[in-house]
Amino acid sequence: MASAPAPDFVWRQSGGRYSPAVAETDTERTFRFERWRAISGGVLESAATTFLLLIAVKHFQAGATAKALLSIGGSLGLLCGPMVVGVVERLRLPAAQAASRLAAAGGVCLLIMAAVPTQAVYITGGMLAMALASAIIPLMTQVYQDNYPEALRGRLFSRALMIRIGAALLFSAAGGWALDKHLDWFRVLLLLFGVAYFFSSWCFSRLPSRPLTPSGSSHPLRAFRYVREDRLFRWTLICWMLMGFANLMMYPLRVEYLANPQYGSKLNVGEVALYVGVVPNLVRFALSPLWGWLFDRMNFFVMRIVLNLGFALGIVSFFVNPDNTTSLLVGAIVFGAANAGGDVAWGLWVTKLAPPDRVADYMSVHTFFTGVRGVAAPLLAFHLVGTTGFGTLAWICGGLIVLSALMLVPEVHSGRALRKSVPLVEEVSE
Numbered sequence: 001m002a003s004a005p006a007p008d009f010v011w012r013q014s015g016g017r018y019s020p021a022v023a024e025t026d027t028e029r030t031f032r033f034e035r036w037r038a039i040s041g042g043v044l045e046s047a048a049t050t051f052l053l054l055i056a057v058k059h060f061q062a063g064a065t066a067k068a069l070l071s072i073g074g075s076l077g078l079l080c081g082p083m084v085v086g087v088v089e090r091l092r093l094p095a096a097q098a099a100s101r102l103a104a105a106g107g108v109c110l111l112i113m114a115a116v117p118t119q120a121v122y123i124t125g126g127m128l129a130m131a132l133a134s135a136i137i138p139l140m141t142q143v144y145q146d147n148y149p150e151a152l153r154g155r156l157f158s159r160a161l162m163i164r165i166g167a168a169l170l171f172s173a174a175g176g177w178a179l180d181k182h183l184d185w186f187r188v189l190l191l192l193f194g195v196a197y198f199f200s201s202w203c204f205s206r207l208p209s210r211p212l213t214p215s216g217s218s219h220p221l222r223a224f225r226y227v228r229e230d231r232l233f234r235w236t237l238i239c240w241m242l243m244g245f246a247n248l249m250m251y252p253l254r255v256e257y258l259a260n261p262q263y264g265s266k267l268n269v270g271e272v273a274l275y276v277g278v279v280p281n282l283v284r285f286a287l288s289p290l291w292g293w294l295f296d297r298m299n300f301f302v303m304r305i306v307l308n309l310g311f312a313l314g315i316v317s318f319f320v321n322p323d324n325t326t327s328l329l330v331g332a333i334v335f336g337a338a339n340a341g342g343d344v345a346w347g348l349w350v351t352k353l354a355p356p357d358r359v360a361d362y363m364s365v366h367t368f369f370t371g372v373r374g375v376a377a378p379l380l381a382f383h384l385v386g387t388t389g390f391g392t393l394a395w396i397c398g399g400l401i402v403l404s405a406l407m408l409v410p411e412v413h414s415g416r417a418l419r420k421s422v423p424l425v426e427e428v429s430e
Helices: 009-014 027-057 064-073 073-079 081-091 095-115 119-135 135-149 150-181 182-204 222-229 233-252 252-257 269-297 300-318 325-348 356-388 391-417
Strands: none
Touching: 027 135, 027 150, 027 182, 027 325, 064 073, 064 119, 064 135, 064 356, 073 081, 073 119, 073 135, 073 269, 073 356, 081 095, 081 119, 081 135, 081 356, 095 119, 095 135, 095 182, 095 222, 095 391, 119 135, 135 356, 135 391, 150 182, 150 269, 222 300, 222 356, 233 252, 233 300, 233 356, 252 269, 252 356, 252 391, 269 300, 300 325, 300 391
């Protein structure tokens, strides 16, 4: 499927334009529409990380269970990844066309949420919309591998990622300002999120893609055999589960910690968006190219250990005192820096372990276990924080993440033998 890039592809990209004298390749077409889709992807990212939960807290005064259910929507989609890939494979749908249909369904969910602003519809629609976004990830993995040549893959991937982060940053600031002025404008935000989803659907539909290669098995859990057969893959998944569970416990609590006055916070909606969305995304935007460069050159397990320690430090710093703006700022900055590396590591690490023709299978297992902890962690966190308090829970989770880093130390020697990376699409990171 992948077509070789034109000889002057890099030169034409560096000039920011395409030459009309040369036919557009699959690589160029994919990159062109991925850059456009990155804008709507950033808007939707701000919805998932900040605004859907913020609206639930501020407008609906949602309870712990409702807030937890809304937080696990994306994880439900990750859990369904292997099954979605299996269905698309059996239907012989081109991967990008299947992604387009899922994105359109997400747009419908958000329009219904805007039209019927009740808590039940809001929570249900939000869960479905975020689940559909996550279910697309394995399908786009195939598109990236087919259409981006290895020599340019990382560069093209990172450029689209930068646009997505920038869009998330700008929309977090604008949306926070709007809700701070008029909380009732949340329906307008939901409408804009729906429009972003439909635009993503259109961009997906324009991507060159092919049906998934038949695996020879119709069992939806066939990929899990690699957990049994590949020791290094299995051990890394265990360490990632420990770190990811702790990190995902604290991640949705950031909004609750700053937005709910019962915990001592005196911040308005705009300030919450600043510390939860704007500052971390600004740091993430600035450091993403650095982490991409390091991933290609650094021992993966050393990089993972450094990231784990960064996440632990960010959690402890952030949850020290909601009235201490210095600790909030430090926590937001450290979290943004670690999350920038997490973007790369989460989406790329299986390509260092998996055989080239089994990357999608390894990725589906990885996303499945991310979904498991993503579903369980927020449910436990929202109920546990009432008895332990934010400070104690932050120290516990930070300790678990440090433990996961120590468990990876013996595997540092294995990282020297891992093959070069092949970037995959990534929408959720830990």
